[in-house]
Amino acid sequence: MADAKKTETEGEAPPPKKKGKLIIFIAIGVLVLVLGGGGAGYFLMKKKPVEEVVDGEEPAKEAKAKKKDKKAEHTAPSFYKFDKAFTVKLQTEQQEAYLQAEVQLRVLDPAALEMLKPYDPELKHRIMLILLAKKASELVTAQGVQRLSNEIRETVNNTLEPPVARKGGKEKVEAKEPADAAAPDAPVQAVLFTSFIIQ
DSSP states (O other), rough: HHHHHHHHHHHHSHHHHHHHHHHHHHHHHHHHHHHHHHHHHHHHHSOTTTTTTTTBBOOHHHHHHHHHHHHHHHHHHHEEEEESSSEEEEOOOOSOOEEHHHEEEEEHHHHHHHHHHGGHHOOOHHHHHHHHHHBGGGGGGGGHHHHHHHHHHHHHHHSSSOOOOOOOSSSOOOOOOOOOOOTTTTTTEEEEEEEEEOO
């Protein structure tokens, strides 16, 4: 009987070992998956080293120089604001209409701000003449206001930097509508209305 009990006990012993091995294999499998996923995530999210040297050059310094150049190109804009709003009587159509507009000029760089100051009285005069020539019906749409903005911008730029006279005397200049964008090197890049009221 003792032999029979030993046989039964020996027969029962292997199944618990199989369950223990199974749990260990599952735990190891889960651990491998977690570590593999964590390692993959680390390498995917890890940034490339900045100080790589290729062919004796240092790209990190070049990248920093490019960033500085971009910052220099994208400096904060400078604005020139006239001290008072322009108030004019518009051309008569059916009834009298008045325009009150606050005008600001977005300039290319701070040096252009200094260029504008001596021309302030002349610029106010020229802008006033442009506004006096307008009709209320021309200024009630966004396109009409944009055309006015472009016209003022071109007039201001031509005042600051007059067009070069061509050889052969004065030529007849055709009146053409100013472009929506200024030349990249023009002192005044845009004319902005911070207030625009027609009554």
